[in-house]
Amino acid sequence: MPLRFQDDFLKKLEYLHVVSRREFAGQNRADRRTPKRGRGIEFADHRPYTPGDDFRHVDWKAYRRLNRLLLRLFDEEQDLPIYLILDVSASMAEPEKFDLARRLAAALCYIGLAHLDRLTLLTFSRGLAHESSPGRGKGRIFRVFDLLERMEAGGPTDLRASCKEFASRPRQIGLTVIISDFLDKGGADVGLKILRTLGHDVFAVHVTSHADRDPGALGDVRFMDAETGELRDLEVTPRLAEAYGHAWEAHAEELARFCGRYGIGYVRADAERPFEEIVLKAFRQGRFLA
């Protein structure tokens, strides 16, 4: 499926930027505040002069008033490291869901690149599958689109192994967005905790579709797990179907509660909702975009 967006939608995206609830140090100058003091334009603090400091940063007004040499410190404004981790396991293979996930990833990439954030796109299933080199600037967006268009879903989900693999490599701490259905037999909580423990500001985008929430059949049915190929014969009565629906809702609520408890942003994206509404409304309401 092509991931090109309409021009007017792209313009709308340019007005948005990814919200990070913490400040992270970047590599290049940009317009994100960082915890570093440096050559920004916004005054941050004073410190005593020490030999070797640049005389141009001495606050002469303070010297005249206090008779002490103080240096003026400014906030360093740099780019924000954004890690976009996309679930490409077989459970995401359902076209509606996978398309939504890819379009969301594309939109977030565009927003990040437009604001000169340093964006890294990763995919995972049983482990990290693909990782693009970090980049910034809108000029990279077409490469991202091509990459997303070529992606295919397959393999089982193991978020824990994937996050461990993510953590095993040296990276700058930054904003990490996981787009997934979080249908992980090992549980999504361990993986998310790992990312949180590393110090990342983590956002979970929970992609769902009708096929996830509804059994889709009544009577005797042989269900096949898309990831493992496991078969299970079931006699789906309306009562059982209802129980399944409740179980799914409980699963989603449990994930949302977990994210709330650990300070992880959580946004649910249903494939049945219009895409623009998810990006422009749901993400903003979830304080993920501003």
Place this chain on the structure above:
Amino acid sequence: MTFGAMAAWQAWLLVLGAAAAAGGLFLLKVRPPRVVVPSLLLWTRVLDESRERTLWERIRRAVSFAITVALAIALAIALARPARTLRSPAGGGPAVARGRVLIVLDSAWSMLARTRSGETRWERAVAEARRVAAAASGSDVAVATTVDGVIEGPTSDLTSIDAALDRLEPGGGTGSGWPRLSGAEVHFLTDGALARALDPSVIVHSVYESAANAGITAFAVRPGLDGTAAGEAYLEVANFGPSQQVRVTVARGGTAVLERHADLGPGEALREVLSLARGGAQDLRVRIDAPHDALAADNEAFGWIQDARALTVAVVGAQPGWLGPIFSATPGVRVNFARPADYHAGDEDVVIFDRWAPSTSPAKPALYIAPPAAAWLGQDSDRIESRPQWTAMPAHPLLAGVDPLTFSIDRAHVYAPPQLTPLARSAAGTPLIWIGDMTGRPRTVVLAFGPGDSNLASAPAFPVLIGDALDWLARPPAVDVHRTGRASFDAAITRVTGPRGAAVPLLYLSGQRVAVLRAPGLYGEEAGDARASFAVNITDPDVSNLARTTISASHPAVAVSAGMSPRAWWVYLVFLAFGIALLEWWTWLRRITV
């Protein structure tokens, strides 16, 4: 238990096999449709939760399995046609000895009388017959009726006995005589309406139950005696119940000719004589309606007015006037005279050719008087016998009442028609009267002498001969049949049709044509090209009087109680299977909806 369709071991094997097959099919899972889901994670979670299962959910599969097996067993047993082996008189079933059993059902019309329980005596008798047959299971059983004789068996196959009992129906009281089956124990199921001399060994099962009834006990039509009317009808309606008003309707064709409401006391009868005018329809129908009337079969009677329609005769000849006075004195005959050049075959019943003959034999019954030479007559040219003398007259309807001595014949033509038969000959052997009576061809009479050759015009026997000839040519022999049951017919009758137009089988028995007339109504008969109708009625006081029976204490009878007709087991088993299938269907629905 015995089985009608197969040996017991085969039946039980079938039952076991069916149960095993049904159970196996139930347990053999049909591959369900495959649905790919993103993950079984949530299904596993749902199923692993300790869901509270209802009692129905816990037993439903077992119930469904049991129902499936029961369905297979019921159908398998039904297929094997089971029968009970009841042999306990004390238990209510009829006592039947081992050996052959002959079940005779009384075919009298009174057996159609309704009892207080709503069933007819006949239905009660059939039910008892089934019980007797079931009690004699394993023995050879035969079923007979008093009108048809033995109609099924002897056989040990109760299925065929059941089937025979299903197709039986009353057909009048008398028939071929008492059915016999050597060495058999005879069970006679009767209401005793008609008296019968029974062997003391016959076990009588009485289905008699007194009932009030009004019925037509007599209805007959006879020709008019004064020549002005076509005939007259005699009607008798009797009341064998409490005082009641009986409505009597007599219709001729579609027109009512009598409608009366008669108040008849117990045992009283209404008697009417109806004059039937000439012209109009020939069929008569009587119907009565009464409030206390247990037997419907005797509420209707039929009559046929033979002389209602005038016989049409065409006389063809150059000088046929000499025949005029003869026909003018004959009632019921309409004559048209025509010259040979003007004659065209019309709708006349009979043609008389006076000293003239067409080149081919006509398609109508015809009387030829001294016809001239014709190829089909095979006349030996110019051969004439002078002053022939009659010899002994054979017995034939054509010559009934004809005195040949009144004929004075000067000369007779000598014919040799290949398709005709000489009826009367001269002393020298010359045929004087020829007749043709071949199946599928119209009847023919040829007189070898004419008015110019004899005193035919003035002979006293000639009007009788003409009358006989017209009757023989156009009217088949009268049938002396008034009742249902077995009837004998004249040898000339070639076809008998029933009230609905269907042919009644004609049999040759002991040199007679015999047919069984099963239902009252108007029947038709054909002889050559002549057709006639006759009425068959029940009209029997012994049948209509449902308050009497000939079963007496001298011949004790087993009283048959009212009750539903016991059907063969397999019928109930099929119903049971249907019910079980419904139950299984409901179970399936419950599976889907609960």
